[in-house]
Amino acid sequence: MMNTLLLDKAKHDRTQFNCGIETLNNYLKVMASQQAKKDNTRTFVLEDKNDNSHIIGFYTLTMTPINLKALPDKLQKKHQSSTSGGLIARLAVDQRYQGKGFGEWLLIDALRKLIAASDIVAFPVVIVDAKEGAKQFYQHYGFQSFEDTKHKLFITVSDLRASLY
Numbered sequence: 001m002m003n004t005l006l007l008d009k010a011k012h013d014r015t016q017f018n019c020g021i022e023t024l025n026n027y028l029k030v031m032a033s034q035q036a037k038k039d040n041t042r043t044f045v046l047e048d049k050n051d052n053s054h055i056i057g058f059y060t061l062t063m064t065p066i067n068l069k070a071l072p073d074k075l076q077k078k079h080q081s082s083t084s085g086g087l088i089a090r091l092a093v094d095q096r097y098q099g100k101g102f103g104e105w106l107l108i109d110a111l112r113k114l115i116a117a118s119d120i121v122a123f124p125v126v127i128v129d130a131k132e133g134a135k136q137f138y139q140h141y142g143f144q145s146f147e148d149t150k151h152k153l154f155i156t157v158s159d160l161r162a163s164l165y
């Protein structure tokens, strides 16, 4: 059984992690633990079962303002009183483990956690900040582009519930 855990800097070897994008590597190495301590973001990691200091991949969750005007008309109306969405701020898989389904597994795990969060504090959309080249990865799972930005995508919690339960 695979399971994500909160990043633990005493246990997880962040220095070995390389997803091919330096800003993402650096976030894990330098920022993730501090930001969690300050309650700004949460970072979850998937460990390699053979060596649990080894990080296969990680994702970082937080909240973000919704630009209502950039949503399709129907959703603007439905969610006009909402201000925030759940955010997958970062998601990456180490190069040694890419192309084996871990990215998909991590994305679904992150989305399940966000659905559970939304069951308690209610927010209508999940937003993702997709790095260069990763946009299609998210579109593959039903995320739609915002009209105003090139790299942000969203999916409604309602659609997620329908597809993940």
Ligand SMILES: CC(C)(COP(=O)(O)OP(=O)(O)OC[C@H]1O[C@@H](n2cnc3c(N)ncnc32)[C@H](O)[C@@H]1OP(=O)(O)O)[C@@H](O)C(=O)NCCC(=O)NCCS
Pocket (backbone or CB within 6 Å): 019, 020, 021, 091, 092, 093, 094, 097, 098, 099, 100, 101, 102, 103, 104, 105, 131, 132, 133, 134, 135, 136, 137, 138, 140
């Ligand atoms: C993007 C990323 C999270 C995907 O993780 P992964 O473990 O390699 O992906 P998976 O093996 O789970 O692939 C799941 C599906 O997404 C597709 N996919 C993977 N990476 C993709 C990408 N960058 N763009 C579009 N589709 C992608 C796979 O083909 C697969 O589709 P399939 O089920 O139809 O075969 C991972 O490659 C990563 O961390 N990359 C960091 C660097 C980055 O963002 N690169 C983008 C530039 S190429």
